[in-house]
Amino acid sequence: MENAMVSDAISGSSWSLPHPRSQQEVELHAYLTTLTLPLTHDKDDIFEWVAGNSPLCVFRSSTTWEVLRSRQEKKDWVDVVWFKGAVPKHCFTMWVTNYDRLPTRSRLAGWGMLVSAECAFCSRFDETRDHLMLTCEYSTQVWKEVLLRCQSPSTLLTNWSELLSWIRSSPSKKLTLLRKLATQTTIFHLWKQRNNLMHNQTSISPESIFYGIDKDMRNIISVRRVSKHFRSLMAMWLR
Ligand SMILES: [Zn+2]
Incomplete structure (x- = not known):
């Protein structure tokens, strides 16, 4: 997956994505269908890591952990x-x-x-x-x-x-x-x-x-x- 390109997920003029297996994937597919397909010859791929509302576009394990885990109310004990x-x-x-x-x-x-x-x-x-x-x-x-x-x-x-x-x-x-x-x-x-x-x-x-x-x-x-x-x-x- 390290060398995967966005173009790998495009077949002809539409997205070619695996069947979604979670609600998040369903939402991702729904979001992608609202985008104009990026043209493969247009630009080079770049990687961005977006976690929650963090303005940083680099991977940070601490930010990612905070976004992924669901927090509960602090217990009184x-x-x-x-x-x-x-x-x-x-x-x-x-x-x-x-x-x-x-x-x-x-x-x-x-x-x-x-x-x-x-x-x-x-x-x-x-x-x-x-x-x-x-x-x-x-x-x-x-x-x-x-x-x-x-x-x-x-x-x-x-x-x-x-x-x-x-x-x-x-x-x-x-x-x-x-x-x-x-x-x-x-x-x-x-x-x-x-x-x-x-x-x-x-x-x-x-x-x-x-x-x-x-x-x-x-x-x-x-x-x-x-x-x-x-x-x-x-x-x-x-x-
Ligand atoms: Zn006893």
């Missing part, structure tokens, strides 16, 4: 899921959890799969996202320790929107960052343990889960300590 310094695998689990798309037993049973809908941790309630991640007595014991380290010893989180509000209601930006990191690490570890329990029958105590979270938090903060946002976070977490 975006700052809690994606932020500078976050751990990618934690962000991903948080993103899926935030959309309530984790394959919890309650959802699996809802899809008609022959599984019990009971919570893998306590077997007393349906395993929904909010139960598994926030209100199950197993998870609550983990959260108690996490909340203490995030300077909210008396907070009880009963649903997902409360969790998001709790993160945002921090009195300082540093504490917000600490809460975001701690929340993502906790969600990740709880989901990992739920899977371990279901698939490997590995049962461990909430204290051990918190031990893993604490270790992760220390490592996350430690490797980012040169960044000014993380500088005093270790002291906050260990307080």
Whole structure:
């Protein structure tokens, strides 16, 4: 295609174009039929790259990307899921959890799969996202320790929107960052343990889960300590 000429798309006195396969191609064909055919002996071909309303006629990948992708309204949870310094695998689990798309037993049973809908941790309630991640007595014991380290010893989180509000209601930006990191690490570890329990029958105590979270938090903060946002976070977490 690199050496293709406009004249290749002309047969005699009309356009010779392949059958359109998209709406854009239909529109392009419709537009071309309004043009007078360029005469092959008239001028040499030149290439122009037109992207949106950009006045530049040269190819720019950034301009082209902005024109091609469809932008949606910015989601109100975006700052809690994606932020500078976050751990990618934690962000991903948080993103899926935030959309309530984790394959919890309650959802699996809802899809008609022959599984019990009971919570893998306590077997007393349906395993929904909010139960598994926030209100199950197993998870609550983990959260108690996490909340203490995030300077909210008396907070009880009963649903997902409360969790998001709790993160945002921090009195300082540093504490917000600490809460975001701690929340993502906790969600990740709880989901990992739920899977371990279901698939490997590995049962461990909430204290051990918190031990893993604490270790992760220390490592996350430690490797980012040169960044000014993380500088005093270790002291906050260990307080
Ligand atoms: Zn439970």
